[in-house]
Amino acid sequence: MGGGAILVSVANFVLLTLLAVVSMAVVRVRNLFAIAVLTGIYSFLMATVLLVLDAPDVALTEAAVGAGIGMVLMVGALYLTRTDEAPPVHGVLLPLVVAGGTAAVLVFGASQTPPFGDPGNPVHAAGPDYLARSVPETGIPNVVSSVLASYRGFDTLGETVVIFTAGIAVLMLLKRSPRRRGKE
Amino acid sequence: MRLDLILRVATKLILPFMLMFALYVQFHGDYGAGGGFQAGAIAGAAVILYALVFGLAPAQRIVPAVLVETMVPLGVLVYAGVGVAGWLTGGNFLEYNRLAHDPVHGQEWGVFLVEIGVFVTVSATMVAIFYAFAGRGRAP
Numbered sequence: 540m541g542g543g544a545i546l547v548s549v550a551n552f553v554l555l556t557l558l559a560v561v562s563m564a565v566v567r568v569r570n571l572f573a574i575a576v577l578t579g580i581y582s583f584l585m586a587t588v589l590l591v592l593d594a595p596d597v598a599l600t601e602a603a604v605g606a607g608i609g610m611v612l613m614v615g616a617l618y619l620t621r622t623d624e625a626p627p628v629h630g631v632l633l634p635l636v637v638a639g640g641t642a643a644v645l646v647f648g649a650s651q652t653p654p655f656g657d658p659g660n661p662v663h664a665a666g667p668d669y670l671a672r673s674v675p676e677t678g679i680p681n682v683v684s685s686v687l688a689s690y691r692g693f694d695t696l697g698e699t700v701v702i703f704t705a706g707i708a709v710l711m712l713l714k715r716s717p718r719r720r721g722k723e
Numbered sequence: 724m725r726l727d728l729i730l731r732v733a734t735k736l737i738l739p740f741m742l743m744f745a746l747y748v749q750f751h752g753d754y755g756a757g758g759g760f761q762a763g764a765i766a767g768a769a770v771i772l773y774a775l776v777f778g779l780a781p782a783q784r785i786v787p788a789v790l791v792e793t794m795v796p797l798g799v800l801v802y803a804g805v806g807v808a809g810w811l812t813g814g815n816f817l818e819y820n821r822l823a824h825d826p827v828h829g830q831e832w833g834v835f836l837v838e839i840g841v842f843v844t845v846s847a848t849m850v851a852i853f854y855a856f857a858g859r860g861r862a863p
Contacts, residue, residue: 595756599748603764608849611771615856677830679753687758688834692817695837696802698760699844703799706848710792713855 547591554588569624575613582606596683727776734776741769749842753831759838763845770846771853779857788858791851798844805836 561581565574582605589598627634653660669682669690679685687695749762774782805817812821819833820826 596758596761599756599761600764603761603768607768608764608771608853611768611775612852612856615853619856619859676827677834678827679831679834681753681755683756684752684758684834684838685830688837689819689830692806692819692833692837695841696799696806696817699799699802699841702848703795703844706795706844706851709852710795710855713859 550591551588554584554591558584558588570622571617571620571624572614572622574624575610575617578613579606579610582609730776734772738769738773741765741772745769745846749838752838753834759841760845762838763842764849766842767846767849767853770850774853774857779854783854786850788851788854791847791854794843794847795851796844798840798842798847800840801843802837802840805833805840809833 558581561577561584565577565581568574568577582601585605586598586602589595589601653662669686673679673682673685677685677689679689745762745766748757748765749759752758752762770782770786773785805819805822807816808822809816809818814821817833817837819830822829822832
Protein backbone atom coordinates (compact mmCIF):
# COMPACT_ATOMS: atom_id res chain seq x y z
CA MET A 540 0.00 0.00 0.00
CA GLY A 541 1.72 3.20 -1.20
CA GLY A 542 1.41 6.73 0.14
CA GLY A 543 -1.21 7.65 -2.44
CA ALA A 544 -3.41 4.70 -1.51
CA ILE A 545 -3.20 5.60 2.21
CA LEU A 546 -4.12 9.19 1.37
CA VAL A 547 -7.15 7.98 -0.61
CA SER A 548 -8.22 5.74 2.30
CA VAL A 549 -7.95 8.63 4.77
CA ALA A 550 -9.88 10.92 2.39
CA ASN A 551 -12.59 8.28 1.96
CA PHE A 552 -12.85 7.74 5.72
CA VAL A 553 -13.16 11.47 6.44
CA LEU A 554 -15.63 12.08 3.61
CA LEU A 555 -17.86 9.10 4.39
CA THR A 556 -17.89 10.00 8.11
CA LEU A 557 -18.92 13.56 7.23
CA LEU A 558 -21.61 12.18 4.90
CA ALA A 559 -23.01 10.09 7.75
CA VAL A 560 -22.95 13.11 10.10
CA VAL A 561 -24.73 15.31 7.55
CA SER A 562 -27.33 12.58 6.90
CA MET A 563 -28.03 12.31 10.64
CA ALA A 564 -28.33 16.09 10.83
CA VAL A 565 -30.84 16.11 7.95
CA VAL A 566 -32.93 13.56 9.84
CA ARG A 567 -32.73 15.38 13.20
CA VAL A 568 -33.12 19.04 12.17
CA ARG A 569 -36.69 20.35 11.86
CA ASN A 570 -35.93 23.69 10.15
CA LEU A 571 -36.40 23.15 6.42
CA PHE A 572 -34.05 25.99 5.43
CA ALA A 573 -31.25 24.34 7.41
CA ILE A 574 -32.11 21.02 5.74
CA ALA A 575 -31.86 22.62 2.28
CA VAL A 576 -28.38 23.93 3.15
CA LEU A 577 -27.39 20.55 4.63
CA THR A 578 -28.42 18.70 1.46
CA GLY A 579 -26.24 21.16 -0.46
CA ILE A 580 -23.33 20.27 1.83
CA TYR A 581 -24.16 16.58 1.31
CA SER A 582 -23.96 17.06 -2.48
CA PHE A 583 -20.59 18.82 -2.24
CA LEU A 584 -19.22 15.98 -0.06
CA MET A 585 -20.63 13.47 -2.55
CA ALA A 586 -18.95 15.36 -5.42
CA THR A 587 -15.64 15.13 -3.55
CA VAL A 588 -16.16 11.39 -2.99
CA LEU A 589 -16.74 10.98 -6.75
CA LEU A 590 -13.57 12.97 -7.41
CA VAL A 591 -11.63 10.61 -5.12
CA LEU A 592 -13.15 7.73 -7.14
CA ASP A 593 -11.59 9.27 -10.32
CA ALA A 594 -14.96 10.27 -11.81
CA PRO A 595 -14.52 14.03 -12.47
CA ASP A 596 -17.39 14.15 -15.00
CA VAL A 597 -19.90 12.84 -12.46
CA ALA A 598 -18.37 15.00 -9.71
CA LEU A 599 -18.86 18.11 -11.83
CA THR A 600 -22.50 17.20 -12.46
CA GLU A 601 -23.14 16.46 -8.79
CA ALA A 602 -21.59 19.77 -7.71
CA ALA A 603 -23.47 21.83 -10.30
CA VAL A 604 -26.86 20.11 -10.13
CA GLY A 605 -27.00 18.71 -6.60
CA ALA A 606 -25.28 21.44 -4.64
CA GLY A 607 -26.01 24.39 -6.90
CA ILE A 608 -29.35 24.16 -8.64
CA GLY A 609 -30.91 21.57 -6.35
CA MET A 610 -30.41 23.83 -3.36
CA VAL A 611 -31.72 26.90 -5.19
CA LEU A 612 -34.87 25.00 -6.17
CA MET A 613 -35.37 23.76 -2.61
CA VAL A 614 -34.99 27.29 -1.23
CA GLY A 615 -37.34 28.48 -3.99
CA ALA A 616 -39.90 25.89 -2.90
CA LEU A 617 -39.46 27.03 0.72
CA TYR A 618 -40.40 30.53 -0.41
CA LEU A 619 -43.83 29.10 -1.30
CA THR A 620 -44.33 27.21 1.94
CA ARG A 621 -43.48 27.34 5.65
CA THR A 622 -39.91 26.86 6.82
CA ASP A 623 -40.61 24.44 9.67
CA GLU A 624 -41.33 20.77 9.20
CA ALA A 625 -44.78 19.71 10.38
CA PRO A 626 -44.71 17.40 13.41
CA PRO A 627 -44.86 13.72 12.37
CA VAL A 628 -48.33 12.16 12.27
CA HIS A 629 -47.15 8.58 12.89
CA GLY A 630 -45.52 7.14 15.95
CA VAL A 631 -41.91 5.99 15.93
CA LEU A 632 -42.67 2.33 15.23
CA LEU A 633 -43.99 2.40 11.63
CA PRO A 634 -41.17 4.60 10.20
CA LEU A 635 -38.64 2.50 12.12
CA VAL A 636 -39.97 -0.74 10.59
CA VAL A 637 -40.06 0.76 7.07
CA ALA A 638 -36.56 2.26 7.35
CA GLY A 639 -35.15 -0.90 8.97
CA GLY A 640 -36.73 -3.11 6.30
CA THR A 641 -35.41 -0.92 3.48
CA ALA A 642 -31.94 -0.90 5.04
CA ALA A 643 -31.99 -4.72 5.38
CA VAL A 644 -32.97 -5.12 1.70
CA LEU A 645 -30.27 -2.64 0.61
CA VAL A 646 -27.57 -4.37 2.68
CA PHE A 647 -28.66 -7.75 1.29
CA GLY A 648 -28.54 -6.33 -2.26
CA ALA A 649 -25.14 -4.74 -1.71
CA SER A 650 -23.75 -8.00 -0.30
CA GLN A 651 -24.49 -9.68 -3.66
CA THR A 652 -22.67 -7.10 -5.81
CA PRO A 653 -19.18 -7.88 -7.17
CA PRO A 654 -16.30 -6.71 -4.94
CA PHE A 655 -15.41 -3.03 -5.33
CA GLY A 656 -12.42 -2.35 -7.59
CA ASP A 657 -12.04 -5.93 -8.83
CA PRO A 658 -10.73 -5.85 -12.44
CA GLY A 659 -12.83 -8.94 -13.26
CA ASN A 660 -16.11 -7.11 -12.59
CA PRO A 661 -18.66 -7.13 -15.43
CA VAL A 662 -18.52 -3.32 -15.56
CA HIS A 663 -14.92 -3.53 -16.77
CA ALA A 664 -15.68 -5.99 -19.59
CA ALA A 665 -16.46 -3.34 -22.22
CA GLY A 666 -14.07 -0.67 -20.85
CA PRO A 667 -10.82 -1.65 -22.59
CA ASP A 668 -12.71 -1.98 -25.87
CA TYR A 669 -13.98 1.63 -25.65
CA LEU A 670 -10.57 2.87 -24.48
CA ALA A 671 -8.96 1.31 -27.56
CA ARG A 672 -11.64 2.41 -30.01
CA SER A 673 -12.42 5.97 -28.90
CA VAL A 674 -9.52 7.92 -30.45
CA PRO A 675 -9.22 6.04 -33.78
CA GLU A 676 -12.99 5.96 -34.35
CA THR A 677 -14.19 9.30 -32.98
CA GLY A 678 -11.04 11.38 -32.42
CA ILE A 679 -12.19 12.17 -28.86
CA PRO A 680 -9.60 11.54 -26.09
CA ASN A 681 -12.11 11.81 -23.21
CA VAL A 682 -13.74 8.39 -23.43
CA VAL A 683 -16.57 9.46 -21.12
CA SER A 684 -17.64 12.03 -23.74
CA SER A 685 -17.37 9.65 -26.70
CA VAL A 686 -19.32 6.90 -24.92
CA LEU A 687 -21.94 9.38 -23.73
CA ALA A 688 -22.52 11.22 -26.99
CA SER A 689 -21.61 8.67 -29.64
CA TYR A 690 -21.54 5.00 -28.59
CA ARG A 691 -24.45 5.48 -26.19
CA GLY A 692 -25.94 8.46 -28.01
CA PHE A 693 -29.42 6.96 -27.97
CA ASP A 694 -29.36 6.72 -24.15
CA THR A 695 -28.26 10.35 -23.90
CA LEU A 696 -31.12 11.34 -26.19
CA GLY A 697 -33.46 9.60 -23.74
CA GLU A 698 -31.78 11.44 -20.87
CA THR A 699 -32.30 14.78 -22.60
CA VAL A 700 -35.95 13.92 -23.16
CA VAL A 701 -36.24 13.14 -19.43
CA ILE A 702 -34.91 16.62 -18.58
CA PHE A 703 -37.30 18.12 -21.14
CA THR A 704 -40.24 16.18 -19.66
CA ALA A 705 -39.35 17.26 -16.11
CA GLY A 706 -39.14 20.88 -17.19
CA ILE A 707 -42.47 20.77 -19.03
CA ALA A 708 -44.15 19.03 -16.08
CA VAL A 709 -42.97 21.68 -13.60
CA LEU A 710 -44.04 24.46 -15.96
CA MET A 711 -47.49 22.90 -16.34
CA LEU A 712 -47.88 22.64 -12.56
CA LEU A 713 -46.48 26.02 -11.50
CA LYS A 714 -46.68 28.48 -14.34
CA ARG A 715 -49.39 31.07 -14.20
CA SER A 716 -51.53 31.45 -17.31
CA PRO A 717 -50.64 34.30 -19.72
CA ARG A 718 -54.11 35.79 -19.19
CA ARG A 719 -53.46 36.32 -15.48
CA ARG A 720 -50.01 37.70 -16.13
CA GLY A 721 -51.55 40.25 -18.53
CA LYS A 722 -53.75 41.62 -15.74
CA GLU A 723 -50.78 42.44 -13.55
CA MET B 724 -32.18 45.89 -1.34
CA ARG B 725 -29.60 48.46 -0.16
CA LEU B 726 -27.73 46.14 2.16
CA ASP B 727 -26.63 43.58 -0.44
CA LEU B 728 -23.91 45.69 -2.03
CA ILE B 729 -21.26 43.01 -1.53
CA LEU B 730 -23.51 40.37 -3.09
CA ARG B 731 -24.21 42.58 -6.10
CA VAL B 732 -20.57 43.47 -6.73
CA ALA B 733 -19.40 39.89 -6.18
CA THR B 734 -22.09 38.58 -8.53
CA LYS B 735 -21.06 41.02 -11.25
CA LEU B 736 -17.46 39.90 -10.82
CA ILE B 737 -18.28 36.19 -10.85
CA LEU B 738 -20.84 36.07 -13.67
CA PRO B 739 -18.48 36.47 -16.67
CA PHE B 740 -16.22 33.76 -15.27
CA MET B 741 -19.18 31.43 -14.70
CA LEU B 742 -20.37 31.85 -18.28
CA MET B 743 -16.81 31.46 -19.58
CA PHE B 744 -16.38 28.31 -17.49
CA ALA B 745 -19.66 26.96 -18.87
CA LEU B 746 -18.38 27.49 -22.42
CA TYR B 747 -15.05 25.90 -21.48
CA VAL B 748 -16.78 22.85 -19.98
CA GLN B 749 -19.00 22.66 -23.07
CA PHE B 750 -16.35 22.86 -25.77
CA HIS B 751 -13.47 21.25 -23.89
CA GLY B 752 -15.62 18.26 -22.89
CA ASP B 753 -13.97 16.19 -25.62
CA TYR B 754 -10.60 16.54 -23.88
CA GLY B 755 -11.37 17.02 -20.18
CA ALA B 756 -14.18 16.53 -17.72
CA GLY B 757 -17.54 17.89 -18.77
CA GLY B 758 -19.97 18.13 -21.63
CA GLY B 759 -23.34 19.56 -22.50
CA PHE B 760 -25.09 18.52 -19.30
CA GLN B 761 -22.54 20.02 -16.91
CA ALA B 762 -22.10 23.16 -19.00
CA GLY B 763 -25.86 23.61 -19.19
CA ALA B 764 -26.15 23.33 -15.42
CA ILE B 765 -23.42 25.95 -14.92
CA ALA B 766 -24.91 28.36 -17.46
CA GLY B 767 -28.35 27.89 -15.92
CA ALA B 768 -26.84 28.53 -12.48
CA ALA B 769 -25.33 31.79 -13.75
CA VAL B 770 -28.75 33.08 -14.86
CA ILE B 771 -30.34 31.88 -11.60
CA LEU B 772 -27.63 33.66 -9.56
CA TYR B 773 -28.30 36.88 -11.45
CA ALA B 774 -32.05 36.49 -10.81
CA LEU B 775 -31.47 35.79 -7.10
CA VAL B 776 -29.32 38.87 -6.55
CA PHE B 777 -30.82 41.42 -8.94
CA GLY B 778 -34.43 40.22 -8.96
CA LEU B 779 -36.61 38.26 -11.35
CA ALA B 780 -37.66 41.14 -13.62
CA PRO B 781 -34.11 42.27 -14.58
CA ALA B 782 -33.15 38.65 -15.24
CA GLN B 783 -36.19 38.16 -17.47
CA ARG B 784 -35.27 41.28 -19.43
CA ILE B 785 -31.94 39.64 -20.33
CA VAL B 786 -33.21 36.05 -20.63
CA PRO B 787 -36.95 36.28 -21.39
CA ALA B 788 -39.21 33.48 -20.23
CA VAL B 789 -40.43 32.99 -23.81
CA LEU B 790 -36.86 32.38 -25.00
CA VAL B 791 -36.26 29.88 -22.19
CA GLU B 792 -39.49 28.02 -22.88
CA THR B 793 -38.59 27.82 -26.57
CA MET B 794 -35.12 26.50 -25.77
CA VAL B 795 -36.44 23.61 -23.62
CA PRO B 796 -37.87 21.65 -26.60
CA LEU B 797 -35.36 23.17 -29.07
CA GLY B 798 -32.42 21.24 -27.58
CA VAL B 799 -34.27 17.93 -27.87
CA LEU B 800 -35.12 18.81 -31.49
CA VAL B 801 -31.45 19.60 -32.24
CA TYR B 802 -30.40 16.26 -30.75
CA ALA B 803 -33.10 14.30 -32.56
CA GLY B 804 -32.37 16.31 -35.72
CA VAL B 805 -28.78 15.07 -35.67
CA GLY B 806 -30.21 11.57 -35.38
CA VAL B 807 -32.47 12.14 -38.39
CA ALA B 808 -29.50 13.61 -40.28
CA GLY B 809 -27.89 10.21 -39.77
CA TRP B 810 -30.87 8.65 -41.59
CA LEU B 811 -30.82 11.23 -44.39
CA THR B 812 -27.12 10.62 -45.04
CA GLY B 813 -27.80 6.92 -45.46
CA GLY B 814 -26.87 5.57 -42.03
CA ASN B 815 -28.73 4.56 -38.88
CA PHE B 816 -30.46 6.90 -36.44
CA LEU B 817 -27.75 8.88 -34.58
CA GLU B 818 -25.00 7.47 -36.80
CA TYR B 819 -22.51 10.30 -37.18
CA ASN B 820 -20.05 8.59 -39.54
CA ARG B 821 -21.47 10.10 -42.72
CA LEU B 822 -22.05 13.65 -41.44
CA ALA B 823 -18.67 14.76 -42.86
CA HIS B 824 -16.23 13.64 -45.52
CA ASP B 825 -14.59 11.01 -43.30
CA PRO B 826 -16.05 9.03 -40.37
CA VAL B 827 -13.82 10.50 -37.62
CA HIS B 828 -14.65 14.04 -38.66
CA GLY B 829 -18.32 13.06 -38.85
CA GLN B 830 -18.17 11.69 -35.30
CA GLU B 831 -16.67 14.94 -34.06
CA TRP B 832 -19.42 16.95 -35.74
CA GLY B 833 -22.11 14.63 -34.41
CA VAL B 834 -20.84 14.76 -30.83
CA PHE B 835 -20.41 18.56 -31.06
CA LEU B 836 -23.98 19.13 -32.28
CA VAL B 837 -25.51 16.62 -29.88
CA GLU B 838 -23.75 18.26 -26.92
CA ILE B 839 -25.12 21.64 -28.01
CA GLY B 840 -28.61 20.11 -27.99
CA VAL B 841 -28.07 18.80 -24.45
CA PHE B 842 -26.70 22.20 -23.35
CA VAL B 843 -29.72 24.09 -24.72
CA THR B 844 -32.29 21.82 -23.09
CA VAL B 845 -30.52 21.47 -19.72
CA SER B 846 -29.72 25.16 -19.23
CA ALA B 847 -33.18 26.27 -20.36
CA THR B 848 -34.93 23.69 -18.15
CA MET B 849 -32.99 24.81 -15.06
CA VAL B 850 -33.88 28.46 -15.69
CA ALA B 851 -37.49 27.65 -16.64
CA ILE B 852 -38.06 25.70 -13.42
CA PHE B 853 -36.52 28.54 -11.41
CA TYR B 854 -38.67 31.15 -13.19
CA ALA B 855 -41.75 29.03 -12.48
CA PHE B 856 -40.92 28.83 -8.76
CA ALA B 857 -39.86 32.46 -8.39
CA GLY B 858 -42.74 33.86 -10.47
CA ARG B 859 -45.22 31.84 -8.43
CA GLY B 860 -43.97 33.36 -5.16
CA ARG B 861 -44.96 36.84 -6.28
CA ALA B 862 -48.49 35.81 -7.19
CA PRO B 863 -51.21 37.65 -5.22
